[in-house]
Structure formats: structure tokens, C-alpha cells
Amino acid sequence: MRLLITGAAGMLGTDLCSMLEGHEVLGVDITGDCDRLDITDRAEVQRLMAAYQPDLVLHLAAFTNVDGCQTDPETAWRVNAAGTWNLASASCDRDCGLLYISTDFVFDGTKGSAYDEFDIPNPVSVYGRTKYAGEQFVRHLVRRHYIIRTAWLYGVHGKSFPGTMLRLAREGRPLRVVGDQTGSPTYTRDLAECILRLIEMPLYGVYHVTNSGECSWYDLAAATLELAGMGDADLTRITSEEWPTPTRRPEYSVLEHRALKMAGLPPMRGWRDALADFVAEYRSAQTA
Numbered sequence: 001m002r003l004l005i006t007g008a009a010g011m012l013g014t015d016l017c018s019m020l021e022g023h024e025v026l027g028v029d030i031t032g033d034c035d036r037l038d039i040t041d042r043a044e045v046q047r048l049m050a051a052y053q054p055d056l057v058l059h060l061a062a063f064t065n066v067d068g069c070q071t072d073p074e075t076a077w078r079v080n081a082a083g084t085w086n087l088a089s090a091s092c093d094r095d096c097g098l099l100y101i102s103t104d105f106v107f108d109g110t111k112g113s114a115y116d117e118f119d120i121p122n123p124v125s126v127y128g129r130t131k132y133a134g135e136q137f138v139r140h141l142v143r144r145h146y147i148i149r150t151a152w153l154y155g156v157h158g159k160s161f162p163g164t165m166l167r168l169a170r171e172g173r174p175l176r177v178v179g180d181q182t183g184s185p186t187y188t189r190d191l192a193e194c195i196l197r198l199i200e201m202p203l204y205g206v207y208h209v210t211n212s213g214e215c216s217w218y219d220l221a222a223a224t225l226e227l228a229g230m231g232d233a234d235l236t237r238i239t240s241e242e243w244p245t246p247t248r249r250p251e252y253s254v255l256e257h258r259a260l261k262m263a264g265l266p267p268m269r270g271w272r273d274a275l276a277d278f279v280a281e282y283r284s285a286q287t288a
Helices: 010-015 042-052 066-071 073-093 126-141 161-170 188-198 219-229 258-262 271-287
Strands: 002-006 022-028 056-059 097-103 145-150 177-178 205-208 235-238
Touching: 010 022, 010 042, 010 188, 042 073, 056 073, 056 145, 056 188, 066 073, 066 126, 073 097, 073 126, 097 126, 097 188, 126 145, 145 188, 161 177, 161 219, 161 271, 177 219, 188 271, 205 258, 219 235, 219 271
Parallel strands: 002 022, 002 056, 056 097, 097 145, 145 205, 177 235
Antiparallel strands: none
16 A cells, blocks of 8 residues: 655654555655655645555644644644645545544543543644544545544653653652543554554544553553652642643543444553553663
């Protein structure tokens, strides 16, 4: 299959590109060593799509800085919404498939139980609204589409919450972490593996893909430090009110994997098992 991957230099893109043996792959980004593509430039997107003629676009590129989106909504809408429209419309013109990475932030977090693919989104932040707008463009413009909502991503090839916890603890810094927001941490390598399984199946639609289980940010920090043998680090649980940010975040945004089950795909492993692999890989990379 001929694949075009946006955001190929990012955390998820790097893991995914490393797994795509047997496919013809063109990875693009606005940074890194891969070919350059500015998804906000419609003419540039059209030219590349016409020249490369992909069978499937894996659209990973996004403005994912949640607080940055809130303080700079113009850039958020240009990248997450208009950029996705550019790719979706170009895919529509060529009847090309498109896989779009979305987020738990399309929900408001007030349901009190896990959200499945049939729950109605209600984003309460600029990041969530712009990503949901991208979903709508993909859904309405691209006949063959996958929309993958994921959450709390971390990986070795980029900045991540567990990696930051390990770095700050190593520096002897006190850690104050929110304990009243709950979600499902997701290892980029596990997400990439699930994406590979999905694109081999013509079962298009919306999928929730996270590691199984749930925890708070405080729980995630504590587990990360424990797995790294740094359980004596100075870690304090705080409330969201004690960590003011410009963005309203979902209080409970756990995602149910109903569509994966319906498709007959294996369940995602637990977040603690995935985190253990990340910590081992992260520490090995730091040593190297």
C-alpha cells in the first residue's frame, strides 16, 4: 500500500514509520528530517497528493499543545481544522482513504463513565473543538475514513508526561501533580500497532484506541517513578484548582473500545504494562 503520513517526525509518527515494512511510505512534517509539508497550505497539499497518489493518508499532524490552542485559537483552527480540511478535500478528489487521529477532548468529561464511539461529542476547549471540526470534515468528505480517538499519549520520541516526571525527579525537583482528572494513558507504540491492524481491514468508521484501564495524572506519575526505581521522589497530589491553566480539561475522559471489540480486534493491554515498557525503553535511550 502507498501511504502518506503527516506528522511523521512526531512521537506517534516516528513509532508508526518504524513499523511499516512492506508498504511504500512517504513521511512528511514541518520539522525533522522527513520531507516538508505545511498542511495549512492547500495548494501545497494538492500538489503533493497529485504527485504521490497515495492509497491512504495517515493524518497525524496537529497542534496538540492544549493550552497553546486556548491562547492562540487562530493557529489551532488553521492547523487542526483547516489543515485537516485540506487533506480531506484532496483525499475526496482522488477517492483516497484517510485515517485521522482525534482525541478524548471532543468530550466534556461530565458523563461519569467511559465514552464509547456512539456518545455525542461536546468539546469545551479550543483544542477539542478544532479536533472535532477535523473529525467532521473527514467524516463528510472522505468516503473511506478511519477516525481514531486516543488520549494521554506518551512515547520515547518526543516530550511526554512520564518522560518529564522522570527528568524532574532525576533533577531532584518537587512534583505537584493533579489527582482529580481521570483518563487512559496510551503508549504510542501500542497505538501504532493498532493502527497497522486497522488499515489492513476495510472496516472504516470511528474507533476509540487507548491502553486499557484508567488512572489520574497523579497515579500515572507515581507508577512511572515506581517503575523507574524512584519511588522516593517528592511527589504531591493536588487539585485542578491548584494548577490553574487557561484550558478547561475533561474531568473523566476514559474511552470505551466498543468499535475495536465489534471489529474482532484484540483488547488493548493495560496501561501499567505499557508504561513498564516505556520506562525501560526511555531509560535505555537515556543511557545510550
